[in-house]
Amino acid sequence: MELKKQIQALGEEAKKLISEAIDIEKLNQIRVEFLGKKGKLKNILKTLGKLSPEERKEIGQLANKIKEELEQLLKGRQEELKKKALEEELSKNKIDITLPPHWIEAGASHPVISTLIEISETFISMGFSVAEGPEVEKEEYNFDMLNIPKDHPARDMQDTFFLNNGDVLRTHTSPVQIRTMLKQKPPIAVIAPGRVYRKDADPTHSPMFHQIEGLLVDENVTFRDLKGILKVFLETTFGKDIPIRFRPSYFPFTEPSAEVDIGCTVCGGKGCRVCKGTGWLEILGCGMVDPNVFKAVDIDPDKYTGFAFGLGVERIAMLKYRITDIRLLFTGDLRFNHQFKGIR
Ligand code: FA5
Numbered sequence: 001m002e003l004k005k006q007i008q009a010l011g012e013e014a015k016k017l018i019s020e021a022i023d024i025e026k027l028n029q030i031r032v033e034f035l036g037k038k039g040k041l042k043n044i045l046k047t048l049g050k051l052s053p054e055e056r057k058e059i060g061q062l063a064n065k066i067k068e069e070l071e072q073l074l075k076g077r078q079e080e081l082k083k084k085a086l087e088e089e090l091s092k093n094k095i096d097i098t099l100p101p102h103w104i105e106a107g108a109s110h111p112v113i114s115t116l117i118e119i120s121e122t123f124i125s126m127g128f129s130v131a132e133g134p135e136v137e138k139e140e141y142n143f144d145m146l147n148i149p150k151d152h153p154a155r156d157m158q159d160t161f162f163l164n165n166g167d168v169l170r171t172h173t174s175p176v177q178i179r180t181m182l183k184q185k186p187p188i189a190v191i192a193p194g195r196v197y198r199k200d201a202d203p204t205h206s207p208m209f210h211q212i213e214g215l216l217v218d219e220n221v222t223f224r225d226l227k228g229i230l231k232v233f234l235e236t237t238f239g240k241d242i243p244i245r246f247r248p249s250y251f252p253f254t255e256p257s258a259e260v261d262i263g264c265t266v267c268g269g270k271g272c273r274v275c276k277g278t279g280w281l282e283i284l285g286c287g288m289v290d291p292n293v294f295k296a297v298d299i300d301p302d303k304y305t306g307f308a309f310g311l312g313v314e315r316i317a318m319l320k321y322r323i324t325d326i327r328l329l330f331t332g333d334l335r336f337n338h339q340f341k342g343i344r
Contacts, residue, residue, distance in 0.1 A: 003044065003051070003059055010040055011066040018073045024081055031074055035067060111340040112329055115317040116193050116210055122236045123191045123214065126229065131190040133176035135197070141175035142168050145296040146253040154252045159199035169197035172310055173213035174253060177289075180215060181297035186304050187218040193313070203273055203325045204281070210313035215289075217299065217306030223256070223288055226307035230260060230286065237316060238262065243269065245280060254287025254308055265319045274324055281319060284311035 014034045021027045034040050045063055048056050109117070120130065133141075148154045158171035176192035192213040201207055216225070227246070234244055243263030251257040261282050264275035271277040286309035291301035314326050321340065323329065328336055 003047065003055075004062060006044055007041070007059065007062055007066060010034065010044065011069065014070050015073060018070070018077050021077060021081070023085075024078060027074055027078055027081065035070060041067060106341075108337070108341040110329075110337060111317050111321060111323075112210060112313055114340065115320060116212065116313045119212055119233065119237060119311070119313065119316065120191060120193050122233050123212075126232065128189045128191045128214065128216075131176050131180045131192045132194065133170070133173070133179045133192060135170055135195055136163065136167050137170035137175050139166060139168050141178045142170050142172075145178045145293070146174055147290050147292040147296070148252045152252070161197050161199065170194075171198050172196050173211040174308070174310055176213050177215045177253075177293070177308055178297060181217070181294075181299055186299065186306070188306070189216045189218075190214075201327075203327070204276075204315065204318070206314060206326045206330060208330075209326070211310050212313060214286075214309045214311075215306065216308075217289065217304055219304060221288075221305045221307060223307070226286060226288070226309070229307075230284075230309065234260070234262070237320065238265075243280075249285060249287075251285055251287055253290050253293050254285075255290045257285065257287035260284045260286065262319050266322050266324055272324075274318065281315060282312075283315045283319070284309050286310070 014030060017030050018027065021030060032039060036042070041063060045060075048059060051059065124130070142160075143155060144150070160171050161169040163169070173192045173194050173196060176190075176194070180188060180190050180192070190213075192215075194210065195208055196211050197208050198205075199207060214229075216229070231244075234242065242265075245261045245263075247259045247261060249257045249259040259282050261280035263269045264272065264279050264281050266272050266274045267279070269275075269279035271279050275281050286307065289306040289308055294301040294304065294306075314329055317323065317329065318326060
């Protein structure tokens with residue numbers, strides 16, 4: 001029977017094409033060409049009407065069988081091709097899961113900066129505002145107006161870096177007192193954090209370090225106010241149990257003057273290289289503003305009194321975190337710095 005042969009030949013042709021198809025698109029074309037509404041199989045079946053009912057049944061069954069076979073084959077081949085495509089994709093974009101991960105280090109504040117911010121916040125919470133001044137300073141503000149005249153031995157208290165034009169790298173933050181009082185009249189309550197420079201280098205002295213200056217001027221300010229404010233700062237920074245000592249001292253710009261020492265936290269007061277065997281480490285200088293300083297900035301010393309202090313931030317960081325050499329703070333060694341991650 002002619003028709004039977006035609007259907008079988010069509011089946012064979014389709015099977016061959018399916019097995020040779022190289023992608024899903026090709027498979028879809030084959031499906032449409034052979035099994036689609038206007039496909040080859042449908043075309044042949046259109047001629048069934050001319051046949052006897054027995055032949056029609058036989059051919060119909062054959063056509064159905066071949067249709068099912070082809071659908072099965074198409075499905076199977078489609079799966080194969082999909083799998084192959086996935087494998088190709090995976091081998092192209094191979095990921096080596098044994099490679100170590102690429103870490104991105106999170107940054108953190110340097111311990112000196114964290115300490116500086118923490119101390120500043122304590123004073124800000126007590127009503128002080130923040131003042132600033134330049135690191136390259138006029139000699140006049142760094143010394144003269146602070147009652148340290150030229151050729152006075154007090155100039156040697158701080159070894160100074162001079163610039164060619166006669167300016168200096170400020171040796172302390174005290175010139176910000178002068179700048180503030182020239183601009184602003186009492187009541188004044190400011191702190192001035194910043195970098196200062198001196199020709200100094202040993203385990204507790206660095207040529208660049210940070211100070212925080214404090215200045216409070218108003219009527220009836222006394223040494224008791226100074227002690228009270230410093231006590232709050234010291235207890236907030238070190239806790240209530242830390243030994244504190246006020247020691248009489250001398251600064252040209254304050255009278256009377258004092259220095260504050262903290263019991264050495266590195267050796268617990270027994271004596272070590274940080275406290276140079278004394279059990280104490282000096283962290284700040286302070287005193288009542290000298291009337292000569294008030295005169296230099298045109299503030300009436302008969303009406304106003306005030307206190308000032310200047311504290312060493314690195315020294316405080318050393319005591320807080322038991323750092324045995326100030327120079328460790330400036331090596332830039334990340335292994336050192338990372339130990340202080342998250343202290344703020
Ligand atoms: C002063 O600098 C005064 N201007 C402080 C002051 C201000 C007194 C206002 C009175 C009124 P002194 O030189 O002592 O003082 O330094 C103050 C603090 O800075 C010291 O107590 C110490 O903690 C720190 N310090 C001084 N030199 C160094 C240095 N080379 N490296 C690190 N810290 C230092």
